[in-house]
Amino acid sequence: xxxFAVSPVxxxxxxxxxxxxxxxxxxxxxxxxxxxxxxIFDFSVAELREMAKRLRRHVITMTATAGSxxxxxxxxxxxxxxxxxxxxxxxNPKNPQWVHRDRFILSKGHAAPILYAALAESGYxxxxxxxxxxxxxxxxxxxxxxxLTPGVEMSAGSLGMGLSFGIGVALAARLDSRDYHTYVxxxxxxxxxxxxxEAALSAAHFKLDNLTAIVDYNxxxxxxxxxxxxxxxxxxxxxxxxxxxxxxxxxxxxxQILAALQEAQNTKNKPTVIVASTVKGKGVSFMENNVxxxxxxxxxxxxxxxxxxxx
Amino acid sequence: xxxxxxxxxxxxxxxxxxxxxxxxIIVLDADLSPSTMxxxxxxxxxxxxxxxxxxxxxxxxxxxxxxxxxKIVFASTxxxxxxCRCFDQLRMCLSHPRLNVKIVAxxxxxxxxxxxxxxxxxxxxxxxxxxxxxxxxxxxDAIEAAQAVKVxxxxxxxxxxxxxxxxxxxxxxxxxxxxLGKAVTMRQGKDVTIIAMGIMVAKALEASDxxxxxxxxxxxxxxxxxxxxxxxxxxxxxSETGAIVVAEEHLAHGGLxxxxxxxxxxxxxxxxSFVNLKDTYALSGKPEELLQRYGLTAKDIEEAVRLVVKAxx
Numbered sequence: 001x002x003x004f005a006v007s008p009v010x011x012x013x014x015x016x017x018x019x020x021x022x023x024x025x026x027x028x029x030x031x032x033x034x035x036x037x038x039x040i041f042d043f044s045v046a047e048l049r050e051m052a053k054r055l056r057r058h059v060i061t062m063t064a065t066a067g068s069x070x071x072x073x074x075x076x077x078x079x080x081x082x083x084x085x086x087x088x089x090x091x092n093p094k095n096p097q098w099v100h101r102d103r104f105i106l107s108k109g110h111a112a113p114i115l116y117a118a119l120a121e122s123g124y125x126x127x128x129x130x131x132x133x134x135x136x137x138x139x140x141x142x143x144x145x146x147x148l149t150p151g152v153e154m155s156a157g158s159l160g161m162g163l164s165f166g167i168g169v170a171l172a173a174r175l176d177s178r179d180y181h182t183y184v185x186x187x188x189x190x191x192x193x194x195x196x197x198e199a200a201l202s203a204a205h206f207k208l209d210n211l212t213a214i215v216d217y218n219x220x221x222x223x224x225x226x227x228x229x230x231x232x233x234x235x236x237x238x239x240x241x242x243x244x245x246x247x248x249x250x251x252x253x254x255x256q257i258l259a260a261l262q263e264a265q266n267t268k269n270k271p272t273v274i275v276a277s278t279v280k281g282k283g284v285s286f287m288e289n290n291v292x293x294x295x296x297x298x299x300x301x302x303x304x305x306x307x308x309x310x311x
Numbered sequence: 312x313x314x315x316x317x318x319x320x321x322x323x324x325x326x327x328x329x330x331x332x333x334x335x336i337i338v339l340d341a342d343l344s345p346s347t348m349x350x351x352x353x354x355x356x357x358x359x360x361x362x363x364x365x366x367x368x369x370x371x372x373x374x375x376x377x378x379x380x381x382k383i384v385f386a387s388t389x390x391x392x393x394x395c396r397c398f399d400q401l402r403m404c405l406s407h408p409r410l411n412v413k414i415v416a417x418x419x420x421x422x423x424x425x426x427x428x429x430x431x432x433x434x435x436x437x438x439x440x441x442x443x444x445x446x447x448x449x450x451x452d453a454i455e456a457a458q459a460v461k462v463x464x465x466x467x468x469x470x471x472x473x474x475x476x477x478x479x480x481x482x483x484x485x486x487x488x489x490x491l492g493k494a495v496t497m498r499q500g501k502d503v504t505i506i507a508m509g510i511m512v513a514k515a516l517e518a519s520d521x522x523x524x525x526x527x528x529x530x531x532x533x534x535x536x537x538x539x540x541x542x543x544x545x546x547x548x549x550s551e552t553g554a555i556v557v558a559e560e561h562l563a564h565g566g567l568x569x570x571x572x573x574x575x576x577x578x579x580x581x582x583x584s585f586v587n588l589k590d591t592y593a594l595s596g597k598p599e600e601l602l603q604r605y606g607l608t609a610k611d612i613e614e615a616v617r618l619v620v621k622a623x624x
Contacts, residue, residue: 099380146379146408153379158403164369165404168376168384175337175358176380195400198369206361 035100040093041086041122045254051121052082056283057310058117058130064303066134069142072293073187074114076218076251076278083257084183085118093123096150102180103169105154107162108187108216109143110295115152116140124151160193162186163213167203170211181265182211189221192230197242203271204243212264213244213273216251218280222294239273251276284309315478316453319417322474323348325460326385330356336464337377339386341367346476347387347417367396374412375404383411383464389423390416390432390473398438405469406442412470413463414439419449419473420560421588421605422510427595432473433588437565439471440538446491447538449473449567451512452481455535458489466491473509477598480513482533494541500530503620504548504555505612508534508567511558511586518612527620537567542574549579554619558586558612560602582622584615 043051056078063069081104085091089102106115113133120127125139132138139148143157154165166184173180190196203211217235219226226232239246245267249256257276264272280294281287284306287298298306330336330352338360344350353360363370367388374384387393393416394401405412421431439447446468450456456474463470482497497512498519507515512533519529530552532544549555555575557568568585575583588605602608 154375155403155408158399161368161372161400161403164372164400165376165379167369168373168378169380170376171361171373172377172380172382175382195366195368195372198366199372202363202366202369202373205364 035098036090036092039087039089039091043086048079048082048086048254051086052078053283053310055082055114055117055121057307058120059113060284060298060303060306060310062113062116062130062133063297064300065131067297068134069113069297070110070295071113071298072220072280072287072290072295073108073216073218074111075282075284075287076280077108077111077114077185077216078282079252079254080185080214080216080257080276081114081118083254083261085122087258088261089183090180091122093151096124100178100180103153103166103182105162105166105169105182105184106144106152107154107156107165107184108159108190109156111185111187111216112140112142112144115144116149119149119151125149159187159190160195163196163199163203166211166213167199167206167208170203170208171206173210174208180210184211184213186213186215187221188215188217188219188226188232191215191232191235192221200239200242200244207269208271209268211271212261213271215273215275216278217275218278220280220289220291220294224291236275239275243270245270245272247272247274249274249276251278252282314481316481317478318450318453318456318474319346319348319476321453321457322415322417322460323351325457326352327355329461329464330359333383333464334359335381335383337361337382337384339363339370339374339384341365341370341388341392343388346389347415349385349387367392368400371397371400371412372404375408375410378410378412379408383413385413385415387415387417389430390419390435391430393471394432394435394438401439402442406444409444409468411467413460413472414470415460415463415472415474417474418476419509420475421593421601421607422560422598423476424598424601425595428592431593433562433593434565435471435473436537436559436561436567437569440565440570442469444469445538446470446536447473448536449509450489450535451509451533452479452483454481454483454485454487455489458487459535462489462491475510479510482513482516489535492536492539492541494544495533495535496530496544497533498529498531500528501552502528502554503616504530504532504552505558505616506532506534506545506548506555506567506571507558508537509560511560511607511612514607514609515558515612517609518616521609521613522616527616529616534567534571537570540570540574542578545571545574546578549575549581554582554623556584556586556612556615556619558607558615560607561587563587563589582619584619586611586615
């Protein structure tokens with residue numbers, strides 16, 4: 001598969017690899033030494049757009065190389081994750097366990113490829129390792145594994161659990177008087193799960209204003225449109241009724257994403273949910289709004305075509 | 312009759328002790344703190360106690376998130392809800408990532424009594440023992456329970472500790488020291504070994520008294536750590552006594568009996584018999600009535616012992 005920018009590498013050479021400074025991206029604006037007070041990349045919107053495209057290319061390459069995976073929900077979340085890692089979150093790739101880091105919890109664990117891409121491009125993993133996705137002994141499991149991958153906060157994949165986990169992390173921040181913020185990215189499909197609403201109820205009860213949920217509302221779940229499988233509407237009103245501050249945005253518009261994340265940080269006494277309208281498969285014409293690419297990797301030909309569109 | 316002391320009340324008081332020693336101890340409950348006795352902790356440390364309401368699945372996720380930041384989390388509810396209600400959460404959030412959360416569940420077994428089937432925890436040990444990385448403990452009395460809770464607080468990793476609703480007869484003196492993963496030989500004997508856990512330990516001792524008068528010399532072993540098992544003591548018992556009876560307040564499948572049988576068949580096959588709840592649910596009734604109805608009394612242990620001793624080659 002010579003079309004791929006990254007050729008599959010030997011897992012043996014990568015397994016157990018610790019952080020290596022040579023993989024540190026060269027576009028960091030603020031030194032990660034010590035304790036960064038802000039996002040070390042601080043990208044402009046133009047730079048964010050470029051990075052999101054690069055992460056999308058990784059998603060295509062990774063899933064095509066693996067021959068399986070979930071490209072659709074990875075592509076729909078690409079802009080949100082790019083904004084968090086390259087503009088908003090205070091984090092330090094040189095020290096994934098840094099106690100003051102903002103936490104990103106990927107509740108929709110099947111979107112692991114887009115998270116791995118962001119972690120690699122921000123310096124947690126060597127970029128060539130991305131090609132090991134889903135292979136035996138890879139640190140990049142089919143769904144996220146917090147014990148294997150630096151920068152992964154939660155083992156996910158069974159849906160509906162991430163918001164609860166985020167509540168625990170946010171409660172700990174309050175107990176320890178730490179000012180880190182906890183972000184949880186949910187899929188719309190996992191809002192079918194009862195546990196998501198247990199968590200919604202309790203996050204508001206605990207008045208967790210240091211917790212922000214973001215719903216990647218691409219309106220397609222595994223087997224069809226959410227309105228047909230299990231209708232979520234009126235969605236925004238449900239979160240409001242549970243006691244959340246709600247913001248509705250276009251999840252592919254960086255100025256809206258950044259403004260919403262800022263508003264979430266400024267909102268006090270209640271958690272904020274950002275309901276981000278997105279397009280499943282965003283950025284690749286034949287994957288957009290195509291339920292087929294929820295959990296199916298592109299073929300070599302499809303990947304080639306997708307990568308041309310993402311140039 | 313030995314003194315009876317509530318294991319759950321001891322748990323509640325031990326939590327307060329631990330809370331004073333370590334500010335990283337956090338306690339969660341699911342609207343059952345008056346019954347699980349986490350109610351002792353709540354007023355002492357209001358900032359470190361969170362009632363999660365009737366949201367057991369959410370509670371496990373919150374526990375995991377807290378533990379991921381370095382907290383030592385105790386989460387309590389009834390044993391039936393702590394196992395059946397949130398099994399996938401236990402698997403994904405605690406077992407797989409091996410997080411430092413201690414599930415201390417009260418109201419184990421059928422001695423919950425009158426509340427009936429919905430509240431009887433009879434498959435909890437099978438479920439918890441199936442989870443990689445979990446340590447599973449069933450204390451025999453309040454003295455052992457207090458120590459097991461302290462050991463769990465001091466030992467990294469996910470724990471399940473099963474306690475009872477009714478008061479439990481003391482089988483230990485105050486100077487007893489619980490060791491994680493170690494069985495305790497309560498009584499030496501050469502004809503047969505009774506291995507028990509929880510409330511069945513007192514009954515095993517009672518049975519061995521009766522059997523001694525009938526010239527059957529029973530070894531009695533308390534196996535508080537159900538996972539990981541003290542295999543050495545089992546193999547030794549099989550070798551030296553040639554027959555084993557396992558007594559537990561749990562379904563026949565997947566509990567202590569199944570686990571001991573795996574060791575015995577692999578290392579030193581001998582005749583075994585099992586005193587446990589057969590493939591059924593129990594009804595409402597007083598705890599003692601239920602133990603009689605479902606065959607979990609000292610007399611049932613005696614019967615099982617006589618059978619294996621008679622059948623010994």
